[in-house]
Amino acid sequence: MGPHEACSSREITVKSSVSESGGTSTLSQAVFGIAHLIISLGIILATDKILKKAFVAAAIRFPSALFGMFCIFSILVILDSTVPAAATGLMNFFEPALMFIQRWLPLFYVPSLVVLPLSVRDIPAASGIKICLIIVGGWLATLSVAGYTAITVRKMVNTEMTDAEPMAKPPPFSTIEVWTWTGIFLISFVTALFYPTILGTSARTCLPFLLASTVLGYMVGSRLPSDVKKVFHPIICCAVSADLAALAFGYFSRSGLDPVLGCYLTKASSNPGAGDVLMGFLGSVILSFAFSMFKQRKLVKRHAAEIFTSVIVSTIFSLYSTAFVGRLLGLESSLTISILPRCITVALALSIVSLFEGTNSSLTAAAVVVTGLVGANFVQATLDKLRFRDPIARGIATASSAHGLGTAALSAKEPEALPFCAIAYALNGIFGSLLCSVPAVRQSLLAVVG
Numbered sequence: 001m002g003p004h005e006a007c008s009s010r011e012i013t014v015k016s017s018v019s020e021s022g023g024t025s026t027l028s029q030a031v032f033g034i035a036h037l038i039i040s041l042g043i044i045l046a047t048d049k050i051l052k053k054a055f056v057a058a059a060i061r062f063p064s065a066l067f068g069m070f071c072i073f074s075i076l077v078i079l080d081s082t083v084p085a086a087a088t089g090l091m092n093f094f095e096p097a098l099m100f101i102q103r104w105l106p107l108f109y110v111p112s113l114v115v116l117p118l119s120v121r122d123i124p125a126a127s128g129i130k131i132c133l134i135i136v137g138g139w140l141a142t143l144s145v146a147g148y149t150a151i152t153v154r155k156m157v158n159t160e161m162t163d164a165e166p167m168a169k170p171p172p173f174s175t176i177e178v179w180t181w182t183g184i185f186l187i188s189f190v191t192a193l194f195y196p197t198i199l200g201t202s203a204r205t206c207l208p209f210l211l212a213s214t215v216l217g218y219m220v221g222s223r224l225p226s227d228v229k230k231v232f233h234p235i236i237c238c239a240v241s242a243d244l245a246a247l248a249f250g251y252f253s254r255s256g257l258d259p260v261l262g263c264y265l266t267k268a269s270s271n272p273g274a275g276d277v278l279m280g281f282l283g284s285v286i287l288s289f290a291f292s293m294f295k296q297r298k299l300v301k302r303h304a305a306e307i308f309t310s311v312i313v314s315t316i317f318s319l320y321s322t323a324f325v326g327r328l329l330g331l332e333s334s335l336t337i338s339i340l341p342r343c344i345t346v347a348l349a350l351s352i353v354s355l356f357e358g359t360n361s362s363l364t365a366a367a368v369v370v371t372g373l374v375g376a377n378f379v380q381a382t383l384d385k386l387r388f389r390d391p392i393a394r395g396i397a398t399a400s401s402a403h404g405l406g407t408a409a410l411s412a413k414e415p416e417a418l419p420f421c422a423i424a425y426a427l428n429g430i431f432g433s434l435l436c437s438v439p440a441v442r443q444s445l446l447a448v449v450g
Contacts, residue, residue, distance in 0.1 A: 041097040048064070065284075099170055110218075141317070146400035201271050211274035314428070318401075334360065338359045339363065
């Protein structure tokens with residue numbers, strides 16, 4: 001072998017070794033990344049489950065996830081003031097889980113929308129129209145009150161607006177992901193048609209294709225043009241996609257739509273449906289808000305006056321304006337009381353109406369969901385029309401008027417507003433619950449309702 005051939009042979013060997021080394025390194029990084037995601041997300045999920053069991057055992061009706069969120073936030077603040085490196089390390093460790101939750105955040109609020117047809121069937125048409133008017137008009141009014149209050153208080157205390165910490169955005173969905181979920185949907189749909197109880201129960205058998213249809217709806221909705229998404233948010237695509245899949249299965253299996261929707265959200269841990277799997281992440285979503293709040297802690301502290309004042313004013317306005325307009329429109333008292341906490345997240349809204357007699361909890365859940373749906377669908381366009389530019393006013397106004405669904409919708413496009421959405425979302429529910437637990441407040445609300 002000549003010198004040129006030997007040199008070329010060595011170059012090929014070196015390049016081959018480098019290539020193999022690079023491939024092995026990339027593979028190991030991918031495996032490590034997946035393991036990191038599973039462990040970090042698993043810890044958050046396990047924490048949520050442990051807190052839930054502890055609160056149930058102690059007969060505490062307050063949502064455990066909100067308590068956990070403030071605990072995590074407090075721990076991070078304490079670590080940051082004593083051992084800053086530990087706080088940074090903790091943030092870095094949970095980063096994969098936080099990105100996963102942020103990427104799929106809107107999906108976890110969809111199940112209540114999917115089964116909405118089952119919740120509103122017993123409401124008279126005339127009363128339903130009045131309720132819709134209260135929900136839509138009340139959402140816009142509450143959003144305006146919260147946003148303008150934040151801006152007014154800032155001018156009063158003369159707080160200079162500063163930029164929020166940049167928040168990383170999750171990657172878009174790839175074509176491979178879309179085709180993978182499409183394959184899961186088709187295979188599981190056909191399997192469920194021919195073998196209705198192959199996985200033990202109808203709910204478990206329907207779970208794969210109903211879950212896949214929901215995910216595909218979100219992926220397709222996420223790819224819509226920006227102008228379209230301002231009035232037709234991906235959350236709407238999720239619900240429509242899942243309902244169409246349930247309708248098709250009900251038609252081909254001759255079982256009808258209602259039984260399939262009943263399989264979507266069973267609320268039974270021993271027999272979960274697709275909706276139960278998705279809603280199982282809701283507690284983890286609230287826990288993850290603590291990390292977003294911590295990242296923007298300086299800004300939250302700087303603008304505490306705007307945040308707390310806006311939440312208190314908007315919560316009081318939402319409760320009493322709903323009671324007043326319900327009486328003005330001649331809506332039945334029991335229905336008006338049932339929709340009082342329309343701007344408060346479902347878990348706390350159900351606790352609030354349980355303090356009153358003769359309420360309809362199904363209507364409460366439906367009213368909360370529809371309020372969130374309106375917010376998710378129109379919040380960005382409305383905020384732009386009202387000229388709320390900064391993330392503080394946008395975040396507070398969104399969460400105070402449309403709770404979790406609005407938060408999910410806005411944060412998907414504007415992650416820098418998420419910390420203010422999170423704190424307003426939590427405080428709105430907490431303050432509303434505390435307010436309605438006072439007998440004098442309940443009596444005053446009943447007096448307004450008539």
